[in-house]
Amino acid sequence: MNLLVKGITIADPNSEFNQKTWDVRIEQGKITAIEKSLSPAKSEEVYEANGAILSPGFFDLNCMIGDPGLETKEDIQTGTAAAKAGGFTGLAVLPTTKPVVQSKGEVEYILNRAKNNLVDVFPIGAISHDLEGKELAELFDMKNAGAVAFSDGSKAIQDDGFVSRALQYCLGFGGLLMLYPENKSIAGKAQINESKNNVLLGMKGIPALAEEMQISRDIFLATYHDAPIHISNISTAGAVALIKKAKRDGVKITCDVAAHQLVFTEELLNDFDSNYKVKPPLRSKADNKALIAGLKDGTIDAVSSQHRPHEIEFKDVEFEIASYGIIALQTVLPLLLQAGLDANLIAEKLAINPRKILNLPTSTIKKGEIANFVIYNPAKKWEYNVSNNASKSKNSPLLGKTLTGKVELVYNNNQFQKYEQ
Known part of the structure; x- marks a missing residue:
């Protein structure tokens, strides 16, 4: 046209x-x-x-679309419509569907469903069978079928040896692991950030330590295998410092941050609005500043939407039983502008680098x-x-704003x- x-x-x-x-x-x-x-x-x-x-068309590294099996949350048609409205011309979609995207059949299904769309859709395959962190999924077959990377979504893999074997296996065919950073034994069942605020709200808190210990483990494993690794959705100042040092040391590590982590803070939870319930949890203003600084100095490679659609019955409930996540594809750009990113930095972190991380062609004007x-x-x-x-979903605290x-x-x-x- x-x-x-x-x-x-x-x-x-x-x-x-x-x-x-x-x-x-x-x-x-x-x-x-x-x-x-x-x-x-x-x-x-x-x-x-x-x-x-x-600007070059935006590309999202961390998007959930419910197709196959969870289309009541989001399907490919509505997901790509939201992506277009947010400026995205490419999406890497997570395997957190039902069934899980863990073999070439599911990868091929997504690619066929997304044909002839303005928005390019790229499947991310599961690292582990049924996202359980115990048995490797069919990584090589999925890669050959068109999977661009491997992730267990927002499920952090706790077994160190399993991650080590997965990294080693991926070296043989150029696969990339995208890992969510949370040490579950430290985080426990807590749902919000550990700070004075969680005490005021009478809820257990997730310390930054839970994220940072997991990132430290992943850095050690990536160093040991001399393998590339991507850390998804970092949220703490300590995480930025760890990754910055790892990059200086020559570790093949990249990372992204969700746009809302640059602007939203834990104080927004004071009214127990479940639309602000995300994973990792909203942190402090100091963490916001460190994350923005990390984007500007090159420590953080990309910004993601962390789009997580849910039906109303999963969000319009008490905070403690509500599901994690917000719909975000249409609001990434306004949040980045609110955070003070200029047009060049937005192009780099939201269009150019995401494609580089996945070894996809980058578009140039x-x-x-x-x-x-x-x-x-x-x-x-x-x-x-x-x-x-x-x-298809409405779980955003920004609706009506x-x-x-x-x-x-x-x-x-x-x-x-x-x-x-």
Whole structure:
């Protein structure tokens, strides 16, 4: 589909046009011209930027879609619709479905279901059979079928020897383990951050130690095997320090942080709103600052949505029995802008690095490239509400709130979707 974008500011650290305002022409799915001024041609749609930014299409490393088996939470159609509305042109979807994605059959099912979509969908296979941390899933077969990495979702694998064997096995075919960091013997059954706040609320707390001990173990194992490893959804200042040192020491480690961990803090739990119940738990303002600093200095490689859709009966209940997680694909961009990230850093952490981590092609804004981009207005205010929520679920504390930073157009696979400017 042909499109002319007029007067757009480009945010792409890999492009010679970075931070410049140009006209961009897209024909039949390719960028065919980037010039100071282009005249509209017949049969092409014209988009006037009006202060908007053009960035490579966002990519999410940590997204739950319930298909197969849990489609009442989210299916591929609604999940990709929410992704588009949030500026994402690529999703890596977790294996936490029913059945679990643990063999080539489930991988092929997801790839077939997601064909011909504007949003590219990439399956992540399970590390362990039924996510139990005891028996290796069919990693090699899943890799050959199209799995881009392996994860047990938000289930932390406690058996050190099992993780060691999985790392060693993956070395043989270039597999990547994405590990959730929580030492269960330290965390116990607690559900919120350990601090003065958990005492005030009368609830047991999960200490930062539980996350940091697990990351330390994973660093030791990655070092021992000289194997790459990815840590998903870090949340503490101590985690940032550990990974920063590991990178200096030459460990092949990458990590991501969920967007809400940059802005939300544990004080939001004072009203026991279960929509703020996430895993890892919301931490302190000091942790927020350390995580943002980690993004800026390169310690944290990427930002993820940690999209976790749930039916109302799993969230509209007492805090202690509510499920973990929020829907997040449509609100990542506003949270990153609220956290103070500039357009280049957003492009790096939300579009370029996620694809690099998974060894996928990265899109660049230049002539001759396949068009894969998002256009967003960083100053545009909009209300996130039930009518524009594209997810099948509604478990977000931001529903009904006015947000700043609006996605206006996404383009990928020779398709584009416009939203209200």
